[in-house]
Amino acid sequence: xxxxxxxxxxxxxxxxxxxxxxxxxxxxxxxxxxxxxxxxxxxxxxxxxxxxxxxxxxxxxxxxxxxxxxxxxxxxxxxxxxxxxxxxxxxxxxxxxxxxxxxxxxxxxxxxxx
Amino acid sequence: xxxxxxxxxxxxxxxxxxxxxxxxxxxxxxxxxxxxxxxxxxxxxxxxxxxxxxxxxxxxxxxxxxxxxxxxxxxxxxxxxxxxxxxxxxxxxxxxxxxxxxxxxxxxxxxxxxx
Numbered sequence: 001x002x003x004x005x006x007x008x009x010x011x012x013x014x015x016x017x018x019x020x021x022x023x024x025x026x027x028x029x030x031x032x033x034x035x036x037x038x039x040x041x042x043x044x045x046x047x048x049x050x051x052x053x054x055x056x057x058x059x060x061x062x063x064x065x066x067x068x069x070x071x072x073x074x075x076x077x078x079x080x081x082x083x084x085x086x087x088x089x090x091x092x093x094x095x096x097x098x099x100x101x102x103x104x105x106x107x108x109x110x111x112x113x114x
Numbered sequence: 115x116x117x118x119x120x121x122x123x124x125x126x127x128x129x130x131x132x133x134x135x136x137x138x139x140x141x142x143x144x145x146x147x148x149x150x151x152x153x154x155x156x157x158x159x160x161x162x163x164x165x166x167x168x169x170x171x172x173x174x175x176x177x178x179x180x181x182x183x184x185x186x187x188x189x190x191x192x193x194x195x196x197x198x199x200x201x202x203x204x205x206x207x208x209x210x211x212x213x214x215x216x217x218x219x220x221x222x223x224x225x226x227x228x229x
Contacts, residue, residue: 043219
């Protein structure tokens with residue numbers, strides 16, 4: 001299996017622009033998580049889905065952030081408009097229902113907003 | 115509610131020395147506990163996990179951790195540090211169950227290994 005795939009790996013954009021981050025979970029996994037990692041705040045859970053349905057979005061910072069999961073193999077995290085404080089590494093993770101709650105992480109997208 | 119506290123944001127050891135990274139958790143029900151490792155510019159990789167079976171858990175790269183309910187701890191150890199162990203380590207907790215997916219992570223401990 002290819003593992004969790006994220007694209008792009010790096011994104012540099014200017015303040016006010018729309019940013020879309022993409023994630024393909026491991027085939028057969030029915031949970032998908034979006035995290036943000038910064039030096040100041042550490043690893044934060046933004047939102048997670050179960051069977052393509054958002055379960056908990058309490059970590060989404062504000063209305064500028066939105067996430068969708070149109071099908072079991074694809075999810076997006078969108079920031080519109082982007083701000084410099086959104087600069088961070090964004091991770092996607094997935095897990096299956098059976099087993100012991102282990103999450104498998106993607107390599108992350110490093111976002112820089114100028 | 116659940117939470118994780120990692121004592122010490124930075125730990126420095128000499129190559130060959132014992133590695134001890136501390137993790138204490140809070141959970142209202144029996145927890146599942148995890149240690150993840152993050153190498154520079156990479157995602158998190160699972161080192162080991164406790165899921166209510168044996169209290170001493172062995173993981174990859176020679177690491178192990180012991181679940182101590184009375185101390186609400188899950189400290190990570192390795193008898194002899196290698197230079198390649200330098201990374202950031204995260205402890206995480208969940209209340210378990212196949213339908214409860216959310217992990218709560220600690221703030222991380224950066225391990226430095228000196229020659």
